[in-house]
Amino acid sequence: MNRNSKSYNAAVIASLVILLLIGIFLSISIGSTRIPLSEIISAMRQGNNTSKAYRIVSYVRIPRTLAAVLAGCALSVAGAILQAVLNNSLAGPSIIGVNSGAGFFAVLITAFFPASLYYTTVAAFIGALIAVLLVYFIARKTGASRMAIVLAGVAVSSFIGAMTDTVLILKPNTAVERIAFLIGGLSGVTIDRLSFASCFIVFSLVISILLSYDMNLLALGDESAKSLGLNVTRIRFIFLILASMLAGSAISFAGLLGFVGLIVPHISRFLVGYDNRILLPVSALIGSIFTLLCDLLARILFAPFEIPVGIIMSFLGAPFFIHLLIKGRRGQLYD
Amino acid sequence: MIKLENVTAGYNNVEVIKNINIDFEESSITSIIGKNGCGKTTLLKTASNLLKPFSGKITIRGEDVLSISNKELAKKISYLPQHRPVPNITVYNLVMHGRYPYLGFSRTPRKKDKEIVEMAIEHMGLNNYINKNILELSGGERQKAYIAMILAQDTDIIFLDEPTTFLDINHQLEILEIIKNLKTMRKTIVMVLHDLNSALRCSDKVCLLEKGEIVICDTPQAVFESGIINEVFKIYSKQVLIGDGTGKQYEDTKQYVFYLK
Incomplete structure (x- = not known):
């Protein structure tokens, strides 16, 4: 089968959907209490609030599974967008400061307005947007090379990290509450909190896929894309906002999950190539599967103890990032 | 114009x-x-x-x-810059980008767009490279692929x-x-x-x-x-005729040589 053919892409998507469904089932079934499929189905059918299985599934496992699916898909698509828009295969929400920007604003609102739970998503979104625009602006001033963007990201992340630390020191209670958030984890996510963020995620995802062909043109370079009639500045700005909405929303309930936004677009490109029309949906699916898998590992590796999913992601992500750097040094990086 | x-x-x-x-x-x-x-x-x-x-x-x-x-x-108007990043796409997809101004909201190429793209590729003699990645082409073939894109832009x-x-x-x-x-x-x-x-x-x-x-x-x-x-470039120049002396190929064999002052 030709790697770029429609049938190949359809086969990839179908396989990923099957893997995702398996992942969802395992995520609902496996945990400190193992619930077999038959029990899940009968508990959900009866809808009996007093049943242990029903309560575990509907109040713990389903929100957690949905959170993994949404966070993974949002962060991966945000990563794929940032890599395409900034023309930098090392860009990802955590690398270019989106995560720390969103995290800082989320910490800020928790510290000063603890009652405003719903505003966390909006705050995280604004934080992500500010960070991404800051990095973009600095990188543009210095020629927007790949290294300039990564370095600008490091600088902005450090600065925001210092501000986050300041808030945490001034408000020590927040520090205790936000450790899980800073590491990134999915335990304790509620449907209420998810529903708000999921609106942002679904909306941004749909718009991103609709505009994905325009994103393809950016790979030709700004001048060629402009001469083809694309409003480059506008489309780049729209995608930066979409990436910030995706990353900010995911971070608002999942915390600072590292590396998923960096790794998944690379795996997706390896599978389906550079056409964003297929790359974005595939990144969304792989991101969800990857996050579900990491969350499962986080739950079962040291059972009955649980470690935050962010730690597992960093364990897997950091070596992959180093692998990319070495590959890039040999001149083999994808672009 | x-x-x-x-x-x-x-x-x-x-x-x-x-x-x-x-x-x-x-x-x-x-x-x-x-x-x-x-x-x-x-x-x-x-x-x-x-x-x-x-x-x-x-x-x-x-x-x-x-x-x-x-x-x-x-x-x-179409414009082909000298310096440009090389995208990781096939020749066909690159040439199809030339049809971007003509695509509707769904960005789905119509039959006419596909025909124009195929004609442009054929015109540039790139039929054998149609599914090849631009990165795999030589400089000359790559330039022809870009000109095919310009042709498709029509x-x-x-x-x-x-x-x-x-x-x-x-x-x-x-x-x-x-x-x-x-x-x-x-x-x-x-x-x-x-x-x-x-x-x-x-x-x-x-x-x-x-x-x-x-x-x-x-x-x-x-x-x-x-x-x-000569003044602007600070050089000397000469027009040279290369041919069999019959003058039949005069226009085709007119060449210019330049050398330092």
């Missing part, structure tokens, strides 16, 4: 080209020549509306380019920034033949060329730029005979 009136343009408030007045004629080849940094690329970018001029007016068949939307303008005016630079001599000559062939398709071609011999041999008009201003813009013979090329 496309007319620049009193156009001044540049970057960061620094004027690079000054008070340019020029009318690029329909179905003609105009070469812009000049020393490094004299504003050739700036002139090309300004004329193709990629760079907004500080002052002056640019019109296409009397219509102000500022009144034309991006997409409509992309149906009239504009009357084509701007080319140093289309033969970095190519081997075989591909240089092949690309120049392709450009001459574009003229027979009633295209108006404006290109920046560093190779003065090619510029003088292939063009209907040659524009010589110095310090952002047009010094002379005339037929190649007139520009050569004016001696201004």
Whole structure:
């Protein structure tokens, strides 16, 4: 089968959907209490609030599974967008400061307005947007090379990290509450909190896929894309906002999950190539599967103890990032 | 066809080209020549509306380019930059990008778009490379793929920034033949060329730029005979006839040589 053919892409998507469904089932079934499929189905059918299985599934496992699916898909698509828009295969929400920007604003609102739970998503979104625009602006001033963007990201992340630390020191209670958030984890996510963020995620995802062909043109370079009639500045700005909405929303309930936004677009490109029309949906699916898998590992590796999913992601992500750097040094990086 | 009136343009408030007045004629080849940094690329970018001029007016068949939307303008003017990132896509997909101004909201190519893309690929002799990745092509083949994209864009005016630079001599000559062939398709071609011999041999008009201003813009013979090329580049030049002496191949064998003063 030709790697770029429609049938190949359809086969990839179908396989990923099957893997995702398996992942969802395992995520609902496996945990400190193992619930077999038959029990899940009968508990959900009866809808009996007093049943242990029903309560575990509907109040713990389903929100957690949905959170993994949404966070993974949002962060991966945000990563794929940032890599395409900034023309930098090392860009990802955590690398270019989106995560720390969103995290800082989320910490800020928790510290000063603890009652405003719903505003966390909006705050995280604004934080992500500010960070991404800051990095973009600095990188543009210095020629927007790949290294300039990564370095600008490091600088902005450090600065925001210092501000986050300041808030945490001034408000020590927040520090205790936000450790899980800073590491990134999915335990304790509620449907209420998810529903708000999921609106942002679904909306941004749909718009991103609709505009994905325009994103393809950016790979030709700004001048060629402009001469083809694309409003480059506008489309780049729209995608930066979409990436910030995706990353900010995911971070608002999942915390600072590292590396998923960096790794998944690379795996997706390896599978389906550079056409964003297929790359974005595939990144969304792989991101969800990857996050579900990491969350499962986080739950079962040291059972009955649980470690935050962010730690597992960093364990897997950091070596992959180093692998990319070495590959890039040999001149083999994808672009 | 496309007319620049009193156009001044540049970057960061620094004027690079000054008070340019020029009318690029329909179905003609105009070469812009000049020393490094004299504003050739700036002139090309300004004329193709990629760079907004500080002052002056640019019109296409009397219509102000500022009144034309991006997409409509992309149906009239195409531009091939010298420096560009190489995308990781197939030749077919690259050439299909040329149809972007004609695609609807869903960005789905129609039958006509696909036919035009296939014709452009065939015209450039790239049929065997249609599913090959651009990254795998040689410099010359890559340039042909980009020209196929320009062909698919189907504009009357084509701007080319140093289309033969970095190519081997075989591909240089092949690309120049392709450009001459574009003229027979009633295209108006404006290109920046560093190779003065090619510029003088292939063009209907040659524009010589110095310090952002047009010094002379005339037929190649007139520009050569004016001696201004020698003054601007601080060189000597000679016209040489290569042939069997019968004069039958006079036009084809007229060459120009340049050497230091």
